[in-house]
Amino acid sequence: MGALLALASALCYGIADYAGGLLSRRANPAAVALIGQASGFALAVLVAPFVPSPGVGLADLGWGALSGIGTGTGMAFLYKGLSRGAMSVVVPVSAVGGVALPVLVGVALLGDRPTPLAWSGIVVALPALWLVSRKRGAGTDPAAVPDALIASAGIALQYLALAQAAPSSGLWPIVAGRLAATLAILPMARSAERPPPRLRAAAALNGGIAALALVCYLLSARYQIVSIAVVLSSLYPAIPVLLGVTALRERLTWPQAVGLLGAGAAIGLLTLS
Secondary structure: OHHHHHHHHHHHHHHHHHHHHHHHOOOOHHHHHHHHHHHHHHHHHHHHHHOOOOOOOHHHHHHHHHHHHHHHHHHHHHHHHHHHOOHHHHHHHHHHHHHHHHHHHHHHOOOOOOOHHHHHHHHHHHHHHHHHOOOOOOOOOOOHHHHHHHHHHHHHHHHHHHOOOOHHHOOHHHHHHHHHHHHHHHHHHOOOOOOOHHHHHHHHHHHHHHHHHHHHHHHHHOOOOHHHHHHHHOOOOHHHHHHHHHOOOOOOOHHHHHHHHHHHHHHHHHHHO
8 A cells, every 4th residue: 555655646746747847837937836835735724634633743743844845945946947957857856866865864864674675676766767867958958957956855855754744643744834835935936927827727736736646655654664655756757757758759868768667667676565
């Protein structure tokens, strides 16, 4: 169950990043991120009361809020990078740090002890993500890579902090996180031009999909150790790459093809573990 929830999270994140990247090329990236996080907050508020939460503590809400700061920062810089860089470069680069940092912290500080199969999956997943990001070509602003690296730090904080919330807190840490993410992005979007109504609606829908991804990740982290939940959830770059190749007709290089095969192998190893 934990592996399936993590894969569902990866699917939702992949779709959300692909759609967010397209929207960020038509509207201000900070405005797209702000609308998405506000929509995610509204969705979390509606759903949270229906999920059992026998013991919600201030610490759980604090972890959720810290996670939201990571989310807000990560999404703002991710969409900024996507607005001026190739999707098949920015998304995987942001994922490399987003998966590596939580795994290292989980093993070093949280007492995670992955099985040999799980270690094999982690070892395969990291270079696979790197290979997927190996695309070279026109249309990629070099400044998009630093944006992706900053986004990866925010994504890592999101994963690590949210996993510390107690299972008895239900989805309320996500509510706190979406609120914190909205407030974190607000200063960056204050001077941004307001997107037209159709783009606002699309950004709101996309924010709901991203919130669903986070719900799946939170539930996944309660079934298994953080390292595996993070790695499986972080396989989402395969989705934008595949959609870029099929829908946007981006050319798939041989390193990307090898990376996608590696991502599939990592899924199998981590699921079997």
